[in-house]
Structures are given as C-alpha cells and as structure tokens.
Amino acid sequence: MFDRRVAPNAISYNAAISAMGKGSRWQLALHLLTTMRMSEAPNVRSYSAAISACEKSSQWQAALCLFGSMPGNALMPSEVSCNAAISACEKAGQWQFALGLLSSMPELRIAPDRISYNAAISACAKEGQWQVALSLLNTMQAIILKPDEISYSAAISSCDQGGQVELALGLLNKMIPNNLRPDAISYSAAISACAKRGQWHGALSLLREMSELRIEPNVVTYSAAITACDQGGQWQLALDLLSLMPEARVVPNEITYNAAISACEKASQWQLALNLLSLMPEARMVPNKITYNAAISACEKSGEWQLALTLMSLMPEAMLVPNEITYSAAISACEKGGQWQLALNLLSLMPEARVVPNEITYNAAISACEKGGQWQLALTLLSMMPDAMLVPNEITYNAAMSAFEKGGQWQLALNLLSLMPEAGVVPNDITFNAAISACERAAASGSWY
C-alpha cells in the first residue's frame, strides 16, 4: 500500500487510523491524519476515526481539539464525529463536557441521534449522575427518539452507580412494556445495583427471572451476582454461584475469581481464598493485582498477618507491583496482628516503592498504633497527614481518639474533639464514646486535675 506507484487513498488511511484506535495508539492515529494531508485532504470519516482513536486511549482533550478543528479544515462535523467526541468525554469521566457537546449539536446543525443520547447517558452513568441520566432518557422520549435497549441499560447503570436500586429495577421492568427486550447486559447492570446495596435476594431473583425469560447470563452477570452475595454477607451463596457456572456453560474469568475471593474475605475464610487463588493458573487465569489485594485482605480479616505479608512478598515474582490498596491491606493485617512496628515499617517503605499513601493507608497505620498502645505515634501520623496533602476524615479522628483514650490522654482527646468542627468532620457515636471514656478513665484514676 505504501508502494509509491499505488498511493494510499482516503479509505485506506481511514482504515489505518481506525486500526490504530483499536490498538490504543492515538499518537500514531494522529500521525496518520497528518501524513495523509500529503496525498489528499482528510475527510469527515478520517476525523471521526481519529477522534475515536483518542477516545479509546482516554485522550479526551485531544478528541475535543480534533472535533473543534474540523470547521477550520472545511469539514462539517457529522453525527458520528460528534458522538465519538461525546464518548471520549464519557470515557474520561467528563460528563459535563459530554452534555455540553450534546447541547451544542443543534447549533452545529447536527440532529442528536439515539447514539448521541446513549453516549451522554453513559457519561452521566459513569459519574453517578443518575438524575441527569434519567432526565436524558425522558428527553429522548419527548423528542421522539425512542430509547432502545442500550439507552435503558446505560440508564440502569446510572442508577447502579448512584446506589438507586429501586429506580434501576423500575427501569428494567419498563423495558418489556416498551417493546424492548432486556438482555444479559441490562440484567447485569440491575444485579450490580442490587450488589451495591447488599441485596443478594434481589440479585438472585433477577437471575431466576433471566432463566424464565430465557436470557442467558454471561460472565459479567455471574460476577455481579457473586458480588451481590458477597456484599450481602452470603459467602456460601457466592461460592455456590461460582460452582454453578460450568453447568451454565459460562466460563469464569479473573474478575469472577476476584469477586469470589473477596466473598471469602468477609467470611474470614482465608483457606478458601488461597485455594481459589491457587486454582486460577490451572483454569488459565493469571492472578492480577486485584486478586492479590483481595487475598491479602482475606488473610487480614482472618487475623493471618504473616500470610498477608507473604502474599505481598510474592507479588514481584508474579510481575505485580503493589499499590496503595496492597499496602493499606497489609498495614491493616499488621494492625489486626498487633504488629504496629511492622505496620509503620510498611508505611515507611512506600516512598521508595513509589506508592503514595492515601487517607485509608494512614487510617490503617493510625489504627495499628492505637492497637499497639502507641498514642504518641498515632499523634505523629495524624500531624503528618496535611504535609502528605491528606485530609483526615471521620475514621482518622476516631482512630486517633481511641489511641488517646487508651493512652489515658484525656486532654489530647478533648483537644482533638474540639478541632473536628473546623476540620469539617462531624463527630459520631464512636468519637464521643472514646472521648467520654478518656475522661472517665482520667477521673477514675484521679489524674483529672
């Protein structure tokens, strides 16, 4: 094709740009768009393919630049180019930009179509903007753009992200009356909504409903249902679902196993968690960072701090780099095992491992100090948080408060309590109980004055 005798034409360039997009090579896609100019002017499809390439590589600014440069290149943006730009905003979590593009379409003399709305609904869904997503769905109906299965699934997903189970189920139930056929994706989104609220019963009902309607669940459906059982405290049911997958001819993947390992965590079933981890290679699955993090947490919840640290130490040979979640889970494991020195050691190793601790990491470390009776260290960690650009939250304050209480530091406890309002943290029962207890201990031991 690049033989000088046969010049590539627009079609071959467009195909190449599209292929770069599928391989997440956005720079190469843009490079092709540039080199294309030497033989002929890129057309609307070239731009659409390039915008889509940027979208697939999460380069939303580049996508918007391309879209915005079309009129200057004597090209009228099409529905497709605009929809690709909306998708780029969606992938990057820029729901306001997605809505802005949708609303600017009429000025550009492009009528938004079903795909424009669906992409915008998805953008809102990803960011938990369920009210906006639902209003877009209503707008679609109002302007006689009949929402389809994808519109509904995206809207259900917005309710899922927003924790609105009832609304999610309501939308699912409206599909058939609207002559739409719910599929595995619509059901998976609804099951996920149940999972977020721990409604395992609802999730299993939806699975049953699927079999009545002859809708084949897929691996995502099962993974979501396993998570629903996990969140609902039904770890046995979660594992039952995993074991039922072969006869349903659904092949579990890494995510399914990760969800199942997570279910073992809540049940303090570290043996089962490690067993699942060990079964993965023979099922041709490669455990990833999330798998290890879930297994480390399972050990943590079971009080197996040594095993948790062993798992963490095995990550490099599995070519996995621990992240802040790994460290936080491992620090929590040390906390549960009364190993405050090891917990602090892990925290101190983070900078050289180029892992940035977050609030949760500090909270775990402060709790470890509290359990180890190290109120001074808890105070030191608390005071280090602003330097690390971290804002202590309710959990941080409560952990520090308990540390002061255990250490008989009633003045510090009361001082901390008094600082909470200006830090914008509302003390709760745990906070007050710890503070009161600190004072009672002081009074009982006569150290009040």
Added chain:
DNA sequence: CAAGGTATCA
C-alpha cells in the same frame, strides 16, 4: 473506512 450499554481489591 467513523459513533452507544454490564462485573472485581483497602
């Protein structure tokens, strides 16, 4: 030759 929906870890 271009555009839209589902699941996992502290």
